[in-house]
Amino acid sequence: MTTSPGDYDLAVLGAGPAGLAAAGSAAQSGARVALLDAGDRVGGQYWRHREDDDGSGHHGWTMLLRWRNILPRLDFLARHAVWHVERIGPGFTVHTGRGPVRARALVIATGAYDRQVPFPGWTLPGVFTAGGVQSLLKGQGVRAGRRIVVAGSGPFLLPVATGLARAGAEVAGVFEAGSPAGFARSPRAVLGRPGKLVEGAGYLKTLARHRIPYRTRTAVVAAHGEGGVDSVTVASLDRQWRIVAGTERGIACDTVAVGYGFTPQLEIPLQLGCATRLGLDGSLIAVADGQQRATVPGVYLAGEVCGIGGAELSLVEGELAGRHAAFATIGALPDRKVVARLLRRRRSARAFAAAMHAVYPIRPGWQDWLEPSTLVCRCEEVSAGTVRAAVTDLGATDARTVKLLARTGMGWCQGRVCGYATACLAAAGPGGEPAAADLAGLAARPIAQPVRLGDLAQAPPEP
Known part of the structure; x- marks a missing residue:
């Protein structure tokens, strides 16, 4: 592509299965696409591989090759860790450690990370x-x-x-x-x-x-x-x-x-004000409609940010998001037969994901394994006893109040590791399960990824 960085119809955040499919399908439709990822290569965590890896033994590798072959039609911006996104004028500015990227629309496919108990x-x-x-x-x-x-x-x-x-x-x-x-x-x-x-x-x-x-x-x-x-x-x-x-x-x-499963990475959707809800596995997920649109205009969601469902579901949601985003930005009408096929595949994949979550729920008995001295927040060295005391002795009724009283989630990981456990322990006091608001209070971060001051100082100035 000859388009200069920062001037795109669509910016896709994340180069895993969902992001790769979204970027590839939008580029096939004629949109000017930037695909951003913090890594050196496309594939995300699911298709993580070494540079000299021939792909043998990787599950679903042929699907990666299908979308990777479309990379010449778009701009793949490797090592672009996104730390903030904001709406400016009719589009969006994506802030990375290597400078800003501007686009008319977004597909957020930032994936998930391990959920810890x-x-x-x-x-x-x-x-x-x-x-x-x-x-x-x-x-x-x-x-x-x-x-x-x-x-x-x-x-x-x-x-x-x-x-x-x-x-x-x-x-x-x-x-x-x-x-x-x-x-x-x-x-x-x-x-x-x-x-x-x-x-x-x-x-x-x-x-x-x-x-x-x-x-x-x-x-x-x-x-x-x-x-x-x-x-x-x-x-x-x-x-x-x-x-x-x-x-x-x-x-x-x-x-x-x-x-113990995965936690959707929702910093960017929450920065933009996208609606969230509890998923079938008890995690916080972003709300998307049938066309993978978020509740914020111009924002599309695909993959694990919409709920943990595996690579096949991510691929389908990514392709739907890319095709609909291309239609919204450049008027490229999606093929009805292709969309119908994708919708059937999405229904099947979501049904399997629902069954999987029903089979593998996180039961509350794990809280009985904890000793009072067991650390919950390892960054700030906050123990289970301290979290429980914030509920029973200090009157905390939600995870955010526990955070303010006990400092859980205020360390280096900003609640990524301890957020789920803190929300569960806080809810266990009053006798309930974590609500969406409990999880959102420990998932919203103004800076989505750690960024060095030196990178910000060297970045090109904003227009």
Whole structure:
């Protein structure tokens, strides 16, 4: 493209499956598109890969190649971490560490990050998020440890464990707090996605080949070690995730990969004033209509910001967002047959996602694992006892008040790691579940990504 940076019909934020599909479909329609991402290459976390990676073994790699081949039709702005977006005049100015980018419309496809549930010892060196372990393996070819325990809840545990096993790590076990048997209650949604059945069977076959135990209704409830993790305690759980007395046992390991689903990354939608609500998995999501439009004119949403649903759903939502954004900005009428096909695929993918969330809910019993000294906010070193005291002794009735009284979420991560747990503990006091307002109070940030003062000083001046 010959269009100069900062003068686009559409800016797409995030180059994962949703963003790549949105940018590619809009560019195919003739729109001038800028695709921005903090990374060096397209693909996001799902298709994270090394520069010399030929793609063999990556799930869905052919779909990445389809959209990556359209990159010459648009401007891919790598290493452009977006820290703020604002409406100026008829369009938007996207602020990055490398200067501003201006566009008439936006597609926000910023993805999600690991949702964490604290437990005693979770701050020890060697305890990673499941996504962090997979990123090291995919992006750098590095195994996080030698003997690894994979734990948490949700289907993401399976590709993490099998990827580690294929890379030569010893996986001591996969411990699923929920139970995938719940999929039997949603046969239509499951049978409508036969590829998921094949994918899941492949993971289980790999676990069996490497003799990796897979235990359901079981969790890592504590990690132990001096200077680093050297063992964990696992225990059986009841249906509310309370520990079944007498089932605790120790497992030696040097690494733990823990994940309890994902949290949509909503800083940019919240900066722009987009409406949000609770998703089916209890996380905060941004509201999008049937054309993937946000409640703010000129803003489209795609992928995990609309609710966690996997790469296939992200691809469909991204393509719909890109086609409708191109129509709104340059009048490129979407092909009705293509849109109808995409809508059918979206319905099927969303039905499977709904079934998945019903099977893998986060139960409140995990709060009983916590000791008073267990850190909830690791940045500010705020313990579970301090959070609970803010509720019971100081009268906090919501997560934002807990934040003001106890400083949870005021550290380096700005609540990304501790926000969900803080909202749950705050709601547990009055006897309720976290509301959308509780989660929004710890998700809104005026600066979406850390930005260095030196980068701001060197950025081109605003017009």
